[in-house]
Amino acid sequence: MTQPAVRLSEVSRRFRRTQALDDLTLDIPTNAITGLLGRNGAGKTTLMSIIAGHDRPSTGSVEVFGVDPFEDAPTMSSISFVRDNQRYPEDFTLRQVLEVAPLFHAGWSTDIAEHLVHGFRLPRKTAIKKLSRGQASSLGIVLGLASRAPLTIFDEPYLGLDATARRFFYDTLMQDYLDHPRTILVSTHLIDEMEPLLEHVVIVDGGHLIRTAAADELRGSAVTVSGVTAAVEDVAAQRPVLQRRTIGGLTSVVLETAADDELRTEAARSGVQLTPATLQDLVAAYGVESESLEGTRA
Incomplete structure (x- = not known):
C-alpha cells in the first residue's frame, strides 16, 4: 500500500484563546490532487502552514514523506507553499524572482514558468509590490506549478483572477500534473469550478476534520x-x-x-x-x- 504524502496524528493548534485546529488526524494521498474545503475560519490556512513546515502544532505529530517538516531543510525544499500574502524582497521584479526560484527547487521547469508568464501576460520589469491582486496571484501560480515540488500547496491561488485566467490555471495545472504526477493540495471556495480536478477531498469546519474521502466516493x-x-x-x-x-x-x-x-x-x-x-x-x-x-x- 502506498504511503501517504502527508500524515497528521491528533494535531491541535491553539493561538491564545483561539482553537484553530482540534485533534485532527488525517492522511493526504501521494500523487493526487486533494481539495481542502471549508468555510472561512475553518482552519484551512493553519493546517496548510503546519503541513508546509511554516508552523508547528501545539500537540500531535506531522509527517511529510515520513519526516517532520518543521525547520527540516531537505523536507521543506520538497514543498512549495503558495499563499495569499506571499512576500518577496523589496523592489524585486518578476525577472528577478524567476532567476532566484530555481535555486530552491531541483525540479524547476523554465518551460512551464514561461508558458504561465505568457498566458497570464505578466510584466517582467514591474516591481512585484506594484502588481495588481490578480497579477500577484498569477505569480504565485507560476512559482507553485513551475517548482514541480513533490508537494505543492495552493491557498486560494485564484484571488483576483478573472474567469479566463482561472480556466487557464486549471487547464495548465491538470496537464502538467498528468505529465509530472505529484502531490497537490489546494484550498478553494470556488468548489464547482475546481471539482473536476479533485481526486481526493478533505472537509474541515471549526478546526475539526468533517470528512475525508476520494472525490467520487464523496459525491x-x-x-x-x-x-x-x-x-x-x-x-x-x-x-x-x-x-x-x-x-x-x-x-x-x-x-x-x-x-x-x-x-x-x-x-x-x-x-x-x-x-x-x-x-x-x-x-x-x-x-x-x-x-x-x-x-x-x-
Whole structure:
C-alpha cells in the first residue's frame, strides 16, 4: 500500500484563546490532487502552514514523506507553499524572482514558468509590490506549478483572477500534473469550478476534520431532496439529514445517504425531486445544518 504524502496524528493548534485546529488526524494521498474545503475560519490556512513546515502544532505529530517538516531543510525544499500574502524582497521584479526560484527547487521547469508568464501576460520589469491582486496571484501560480515540488500547496491561488485566467490555471495545472504526477493540495471556495480536478477531498469546519474521502466516493455519499415541505419531510424521515432549508412551503434537504432504488421509488411516489449532492452542497451542508428563510437555524 502506498504511503501517504502527508500524515497528521491528533494535531491541535491553539493561538491564545483561539482553537484553530482540534485533534485532527488525517492522511493526504501521494500523487493526487486533494481539495481542502471549508468555510472561512475553518482552519484551512493553519493546517496548510503546519503541513508546509511554516508552523508547528501545539500537540500531535506531522509527517511529510515520513519526516517532520518543521525547520527540516531537505523536507521543506520538497514543498512549495503558495499563499495569499506571499512576500518577496523589496523592489524585486518578476525577472528577478524567476532567476532566484530555481535555486530552491531541483525540479524547476523554465518551460512551464514561461508558458504561465505568457498566458497570464505578466510584466517582467514591474516591481512585484506594484502588481495588481490578480497579477500577484498569477505569480504565485507560476512559482507553485513551475517548482514541480513533490508537494505543492495552493491557498486560494485564484484571488483576483478573472474567469479566463482561472480556466487557464486549471487547464495548465491538470496537464502538467498528468505529465509530472505529484502531490497537490489546494484550498478553494470556488468548489464547482475546481471539482473536476479533485481526486481526493478533505472537509474541515471549526478546526475539526468533517470528512475525508476520494472525490467520487464523496459525491455519491449524499443526495438533495426538494419539493413541498410535507412530502420532503416524509422522504427524509428516518434518514440522516445534513442540512434543511425551508422557504415558504418548499423545503430542500441534503441527506447523507446514497440514492438507492428504495429512495428513488419513494421520491417518485412522493413527487419530490432527487438530485446527487455536489461537493459544494456537501461543504455548505456540513457548515450549516438547517436554515429558514430568515437564515436562522431551524
